Amino acid sequence: MLKINRLRIEIKTKEKVFGFDETFQSGLNLIASDDNTRGKSSIIAMIYYCLGFEEIIGGRGEKVLTAAFKSIIEEGENVWTVLESGAYLEITNGMEVITIFRAAKMENRDNRLISVYYSDMENIHRQDTLMEDMYVHMPNAANNKKGFHNFLETFLHFELPLVPASDDAVRKLYLQLIFSGMFIEQKHGWADILAGMPILGIKESKKRVIEFILNLxxxxxxxxxxxxxxxxxxxxxxxxxxxxxxxxxxxxxxxxxxxxxxxxxxxxxxxxxxxxxxxxxxxxxxxxxxxxxxxxxxxxxxxKIIDNFEELQIELNETEVTIREYERDITKLRDLLDSEHISIRRLQNNLEIIKTDINNNKDAARLRNLGSGLDLYTSKDICPTCHQDIADTLLPLPNHMPIMSIDDNIRHLNAQKDMLEFAMLSHKSNSEQFQSSINLLEGNLFKLRSLAKSLRSDLYQTNDSYSEAIVYKRLSIESEISxxxxxxxxxxxxxxxxxxxxxxxxxxxxxxxxxxxxKYSQKDQIKLNHLQEYFVDNIRKFGYKSVSNLNQVEVSKENYLPAIEGFDMKFDSSASDNIRAIWAFTLALLQVSSKDSGNHPGILIFDEPAQHSIVVNDMEEFLTRIINDFNKNQVIIGITVKDSDTRRVVSELPEGKYKLIMVPNKAFQKIDKSL
The missing domain is CATH 1.10.287 (Helix Hairpins)
Incomplete structure (x- = not known):
């Protein structure tokens, strides 16, 4: 669970402190103004900024914030230079309360530094309040102990999964991605479902986020x-x-x-x-x-050599015969090995030629295809004068002998390449076996030659001399046994x-x-069915008209997004109906998560949801739905009440069921002092 209790923005100038300080409740919270340039989006952007989620807006650091945080702030006709700015955000997970501080402009303080106070905002300066500095948007901020998003993951009682990344590595599913399914910002968020999702190198990021939210x-x-x-x-x-x-x-x-x-x-x-x-x-x-x-x-x-001269001579003769046999075998194997090496080199050369031919034919095919778009006869292998087929060979050919096309050539050459690669593997295997046999024979040959040397030595020694052959045999056998x-x-x-x-x-x-x-467990099937049911019910109540038969709408089993007959639903939607679909799907994710034990933290933020001339009655249904069905969650909406119809809708909402934060001429007003 995530709930925002309070947001305090401070913008310090030479003589005054400007800011915004409001509390938020469960259920519906409206940040409203009578014009679209009062600073509502700046207030909402600071919520993202304090949580380190400004990538949802489209960047990192203070550059996503307006000039009021970085350079000048207006007060009537006066213009003040901003010296320092930052914000405190008090949040709770339902059991614990913390206050986050992040600077937007402050000398000697990097905007990637976030201070976490383990108390509500009123008590952050008490001596017994624990404070800890952390960092965001730096390597391992999602994994290291001092990484703020690692801390926030634990605070929210999340256990983020490891998912495939675009570089074939495995990475944690980042919080910025998850909250892009809950925080819909004004500039890009209304382009499509989950349109505000930053690109962070996660494969099928929308799919992974939905899987996590629904706990599939x-x-x-x-x-x-x-x-x-x-x-x-x-x-x-x-x-x-x-x-x-x-x-x-x-x-x-x-x-x-x-x-x-x-x-x-x-x-x-x-x-x-x-x-x-x-x-x-x-x-x-x-x-x-x-x-x-x-x-x-x-x-x-x-x-000792006594009367065994004949035995020694016989053994020497047998040993020399075996030596000659080994030498002949080694010579044969070396010839075979050389033959294999020659074959391998020849195959390598042929492979290089084949690969070059394949590339040349592919280039020719590309040029032909490009030429065919210009409707040139030559690109179609047809003579532009006589309109006869052009053969891509100068050799005389028998009548009616077919000529392979470039595409046939490519297929033929690829088949040859596969055959040559297979043959090369076979020759390499033979080469390794021959080399292994040569090594073995050479080892045995060395032992036989040593034995022959000892036998010859024995034959020419005196009778009372020690037998070198017997000693050698002993040592040889002893070594072999060992x-x-x-x-x-x-x-x-x-x-x-x-x-x-x-x-x-x-x-x-x-x-x-x-x-x-x-692919899907029984629980998954139930959740996806509920997602489809809630989504269809929502778009029906919100006045979706681009599809005559809403029973055709389904949730794709491939990416979990709305589809009609297998195609993305947005292609058949008008601009205003696309907005209704975003309302409906964003709410449906929370509805299914609440019903079927998902991972949704229970908070939604919509900045200016009345886009593209939404009918006021549909907007009324949208707000009423939130009040009736999401009172245990928290929904923050930035809304412009410029026209009378919108003012009427807001004024007729049931009293006590929502909180209205009315932004005056400018969102940031003079406040008494900084915290």
Missing amino acids: DTLDNERKKDHLRSEEDNIKKEWTTVVRDITLLVEKEACSITGLPLSPKILTDLDYSKITIQKGGVHIDEYINDLTEKYNDLQALKP NLNKLLDFYSNHKVTLEILSDRWKDYLEKKAALPEN
């Missing part, structure tokens, strides 16, 4: 969907990283892994049992056991991460399944 579940569902999309992306990225890390280490140790899911899924005990790491076609545990046995056998041998055990430990740790990601994926799927299948 769609807003919460959209927020949940955004959160789930973010969670899905995070799980997939983390899952891919874990799988990649495991796969890289497995391949580094010349092993293979099967059963490891490449994308997130709910893993069961059966799934975990299917994940196996092998080396040489043998399960890694069995392979480590075999290595351990070989190591133990080597431990039992004395590292590396494979590290691999198992690494996999075990990452398996825990996979278990956590699997649980998160399960939670994500459960939350996704819990979202409603339809």
